[in-house]
Amino acid sequence: MQAIQYQAYGDYQENRLVELERPQVKDGDVLVQMRTVGINPLDNTFRSGHIYLATPDKLPRVGGQTGAGVVVESRNPAYKAGDRVFVAWPGYGLAIDGTWREYIAAPAAALSPIPEQVNDDDAAAFLAGAGYLSGYLALTEFAKFKPGQKVLAPAIGSAVGMETVQVARRLGASMTISTASTTEKAERARAAGYEHVIDLSRESMKDGVLRITDGKGVDVMVDGVSGNLTGQALGSLAFGGTVVVVGYAGGRKAEVDITDIIWKGATIRGFTFSMFKLEQIVAARQALWGYLNEGALQPTIAKIFALSDAAEAVRYLIEERPFGRVLMQVAR
Template sequence: MRAVRFHAHGGFDRLVVDEVPEPAPGPGEVVVRILAAGVSPLDDKVRAGVLPDSMLKPLPLVPGATGVGEVVDPGTSSWQPGSRVLVTGWGFGTSRDGLWRERIAVPAESLVALPDGVDDHTAAAMAAGSGYLTAYLALTELAPLAPGARVLAPGYAGAVGSATVEIARVLGAGTVISTARGAERVRAAREAGLAQIVDPTAEDLRDAVLRLTAGHGVDVVVDGIGGPLTGDLVLSLADRGVLVSVGYTAGTTATVELTYLIWRGAQIKGFMFTLFTPERIREANERLLDLAARKQITPRVAEVLPLEQAGEAQQRVVEDQPFGRVLLVP
């Protein structure tokens, strides 16, 4: 059976396709044939050695945190052979081998049934990068939206940014703003249906937010960028606004004007999936799949590549930052 692995940390060329043993279900496990797996920035950080060794299983490691598949051996579970499932759960591609492979044995509770109205690639794109799940939990648990709320989700090309735009609309937001760098990306975002898009290379972000919100500022920011941008995002908050910090693709250090937080009564909240119970995460995934089936969210697929091009897939995600998710198929 084929699986993508890396045997040492390093560049994209560290990813190789190996022959590995066929999985067999252990107690409480199900064997799933992988139909499509997501590629995310986390996979790049794991391969490059950015994460501490304490978070990773000993190498070699199979990347891939999320994917879609078909049950081939249900073991002792109640799943039926042929069931289409979303595979998700803590630790895939980090503390245990992930989903960039042909088949895998996973705990039965890691599976969520796919509705008939959602095809394999749409479901895999929804899960890739955990953007939709992050956005949904951020906007329902950490910063619940009031009707008509103003939301800022920078980085429209990223999984979190684009998903937050869609989820905010579903949850009743009024004004939803995102960012894209350069005229070409701004045009692509507008063609995708996002009217309120800011190019931070052409206009000061805070000025743009005030212009688009009639001087009010935004009630919620979902920040998957981090770094120097976070300080500008804080300055875009309205009175009693909340910034939910979910990522740090631009860096882990930010400078924040504390008096602004104090005088505005604003808050910064950190996001981790470990804040939520497995039951809550399952409920959220089921809700997201239902929204996809109803076409209320439309996860986009930018490219589908075979396992043999895993390095190219990672490079595409990290360097090109396409609109839409990149998937691997066995």
């Protein structure tokens, strides 16, 4: 079978197309033919060697953390051949071989049925980037979100930004705010139904938040950008507000005004999936699949690449910062 495998840590070209043996299915497991897989910024972070997990013993590694596929063989009563399934499991593409391959032998706990009305591409987009899962856990577990609160999630085109906004709406936020780096992207987001999008080419995030909230600020910020926005994030909070730092697409260094932390009684939380128990992640995914099934979440696709174009697909996600998720088609 074909797969995308890292044989060394390095640039995009380390996303190598290789031929591997089709996996054997053990008792209790399920063999899934992958159809569409998602790309997560963490895939790039790991392959480039910029995370603590990127140690020599982790190589070679098949990339990919999530995807959608169809069961072709089952040794578990929960699934039968022909079932369409979401595929996601802690450690895929990092600690153990992931989803960027034609076939994967997975434990039944790594699978969940795809609703009939959701196609394979939308299913893969739902998981790609882990934005829905990150946003849900950040809001419910860290920020202790309450209905009626105001939520800020910068970078409307990104997984964390776009999907946290959708989750916050479903949880009952009174207002959701995001940002866009250009006027074109801000206008596109508003046309897609995201009412409060700050155009960073015209005003700062802090000024925009205070304008939209009549000077009151937001109760929660889920930040997948960091860098230069971190200081503005703290300045955008209401008293007693919380910032949950999920990522650092905008840079690892930040300058902050310490009085924004003290005088606002602010809470800052760092986010990583390793902080959660498996049962918390499983419960969160179940809740999110329910929201998807009821139509409350709308996965957005920017572009779909062939599996053989993995290097360019990852580059496109990281450097072009598209509006929506980037996927790779494995089979049809």
